[in-house]
Amino acid sequence: MYFPFLINLDGKAILVVGGGKVAYRKVLLFKKFSNDITIIAPELCSELEEEIKKSNFVYLKKYFENGDTFKFDVIIAATNSRDVNRLIYLESKKNNKLINVVDDPELCAFIVPSIISYENFLIAFSTFGKAPSLSRVFREELERDFDSSFNSIIGYLESLRESIKNKNYLPKEREKILLDCSRKAFKYFRRGKSLSEIKAMIESCN
Numbered sequence: 001m002y003f004p005f006l007i008n009l010d011g012k013a014i015l016v017v018g019g020g021k022v023a024y025r026k027v028l029l030f031k032k033f034s035n036d037i038t039i040i041a042p043e044l045c046s047e048l049e050e051e052i053k054k055s056n057f058v059y060l061k062k063y064f065e066n067g068d069t070f071k072f073d074v075i076i077a078a079t080n081s082r083d084v085n086r087l088i089y090l091e092s093k094k095n096n097k098l099i100n101v102v103d104d105p106e107l108c109a110f111i112v113p114s115i116i117s118y119e120n121f122l123i124a125f126s127t128f129g130k131a132p133s134l135s136r137v138f139r140e141e142l143e144r145d146f147d148s149s150f151n152s153i154i155g156y157l158e159s160l161r162e163s164i165k166n167k168n169y170l171p172k173e174r175e176k177i178l179l180d181c182s183r184k185a186f187k188y189f190r191r192g193k194s195l196s197e198i199k200a201m202i203e204s205c206n
């Protein structure tokens, strides 16, 4: 079974092998969380080529060779060759690396979910490989609602939490106030209220 760890990628070196549409999609996702990304592929799709030009990723124009995974922590085998992906898997597994194989869920040490992420929150959805296109639909549907305004509300709740921590509430009282405020903020947000309206409503009760 897969457990949804949130892994800190600071200082972790990521290798994507392959330069097609799938590799491009993984690079787009990972670049939000890390800038240490290396891509190995003899050819790139035009989107990935553009992305590499405007970023500081390392691009090694070559076919995968044994030993290429050694200095990386997280590896994504995204070539269109099942055999090459398997080779990458075997080498990674032998050295206890975090490996994702795009054409074989059974070989994945981790799978990539559909992600909506902002500075203050993250939503990840997975079907454990059973229906990846549904994961995409789920993200497309939810990202219309959970956007930068939801991000701002969490920023506000963070500052409210800080100020409540600095008051002399008993732990139980503090927990209750914070849960009430979060419930109200979520309810009003779902009803389409703006941050300033939510702030006013919460502050009038406290």
Ligand SMILES: C[C@@]1(CC(=O)O)C2=NC(=C\c3[nH]c(c(CCC(=O)O)c3CC(=O)O)Cc3[nH]c(c(CC(=O)O)c3CCC(=O)O)/C=C3\N/C(=C\2)[C@@H](CCC(=O)O)[C@]3(C)CC(=O)O)/[C@H]1CCC(=O)O
Binding pocket: 025, 026, 029, 100, 101, 102, 103, 104, 105, 108, 110, 111, 112, 113, 114, 115, 125, 126, 127, 128, 129, 130, 131, 132, 133, 134, 135, 136, 137, 139
């Ligand atoms: C979430 C997302 C992240 C990302 O890749 O960015 C992702 N797949 C996405 C889309 C997508 N993938 C596929 C289609 C075509 C329609 C279809 O087949 O359904 C579409 C739809 C599209 O492209 O629109 C085909 C496909 N996918 C896998 C296989 C192999 C197999 O099943 O054996 C094949 C068959 C390949 C073939 O036939 O050759 C395997 C995996 N794909 C996963 C993740 C992992 C499971 C996550 C989960 O269960 O949720 C897992 C196990 C491994 C991994 O990749 O980590 C991303 C949506 C991002 C977004 O838009 O938000």
Ligand SMILES: NC(=O)c1ccc[n+]([C@@H]2O[C@H](COP(=O)([O-])OP(=O)(O)OC[C@H]3O[C@@H](n4cnc5c(N)ncnc54)[C@H](O)[C@@H]3O)[C@@H](O)[C@H]2O)c1
Binding pocket: 017, 018, 019, 020, 021, 022, 023, 040, 041, 042, 043, 044, 045, 062, 063, 064, 078, 079, 080, 081, 084, 101, 102, 103, 132
């Ligand atoms: N996990 C997913 O979300 C998902 C979705 C769709 C497809 N897939 C699978 O992903 C695979 C790749 O899909 P794609 O659309 O990106 O394919 P693609 O044909 O567009 O790209 C394949 C890439 O692999 C590179 N490559 C081939 N041999 C290589 C080698 N020996 N070393 C390094 N790079 C090599 C090619 O140069 C090319 O850049 C497909 O075969 C499919 O099975 C996975």
